[in-house]
Amino acid sequence: MSTDVFGMAIRDYYFSGDREGEIRTYSSLGEEDAFPIAYLFREYNTMPVLEQKALDLCRGRVLDIGCGAGSHSLYLQGKGIEVVSLDVSPGAVEVCRAMGLTGVVEADFWSYEGKKFDTLLLLMNGIGISGRVGRLPEFFEKARALLKPSGQVLFDSSDIIYMFDKDEDGEYEFPSPETYYGEVEFEVAYRGARSEPFPWLYIDAVVMERAAADHGFAFELVRKGDHYDYLGKLTLLGY
Template sequence: MKDLFGKAILDYQTNNNPEDLITETSISEEDEMSVAYLFRSYDEMPKIEQKALQLAKGKVLDVGCGAGSHSLTLQNDRNLDVTSIDISEKAIQACTLRGLKQAKVQDLMTLENEKFDTIIVLMNGPGICGKLKNIPAFLLKLKSLLNPGGQILMDSSDIIYMFDEDEDGGKWIPSENEYYGETIFNITYKGEKEAPLDWLFLDYNTLQNAAFANGLQCELILEGEHYDYLAKLSI
């Protein structure tokens, strides 16, 4: 991995001529994404993210924190004890420069010996699993990091609407995927291309079934305008 996402974040934070990220997925055309969006304030966040931050309590873990905007809101506006983790070294550098006190380069799956009251996995949390088959291990890992009475706040989208319908109202879904929410994500930044990344979108029913199968309760908290939703998982 060239960590182009992290490079863009650090360029923006340090005023190093940041450019738009060019993103493209296996089911959508090329799109430009302003890096500034990752640095949004609470007021600029979608309702789903605002709701998750309102519900956060106690000791918080922010998984895949990116530029750290969610963590900053919780640390500075809510005075919560937040640990922010990301696998991108450059993103974590930017988070530290922005004033996050506990930002570290860390893969969720190797995090040990810590417990949290709230775990937030926002901006399509399940995405990092890549494939549906990886969801059980992901949920069990999150579960193992919860204190009694703890909660996991996660958002995702049901992307079934992106597939064409046939005359009967059925959907044309490519057969090479085990599950229609499995996509391939490509990023280009300053003319460099990142290695293609498996990226997962999870519809709520599939998440709920996976949660129940792995000893977690799952509650639909909020639905957005674009087939997106916020879910709360607990033991």
């Protein structure tokens, strides 16, 4: 994302006290939506149940991938857990450091190299950074490089099949039969700044389980959410 939209919004909220701002999203599904920046600063007791469960399952040395405003990292650090907070956004990184996070790193997940971790954490559909089902092999390769042998990947995602209509035969009508329906193009905007389009992946549990097995990982559906969302765990096969 060439324009640091999230960073701008997070900086304004934290440093300027702008509590009314919101980030707008535009997707290839024809959906236009918005959410308050305050949502990125929520505390544990106001987080969705799936996020709370994921944080409860974190162990050892944790890599919080796409940490954003640092809400998950702050909770883990407060519990005495060693956490590296990773984000590509300079603005988000600046705010995370200002809030007292001690392990903040400004870097892209795909190029980041560090010590091995016990837990890779990807919340708010952080697994979406894969962008396409076809890039999942690269994700698994990177996860393997960052994980200790007995480590785990915790992530939440959604099966967005509910967003599509059915034809008269009861079959879902997808825009492109050749493309997985969870592959979405997004743009985000804040106060006149707008990102370039970027791919984002929503992956259902069945497809994830198959992809994981093909690349040496076991998949566990930890918990289902209230609306087609779920918390998943990946571990290396044999451990």
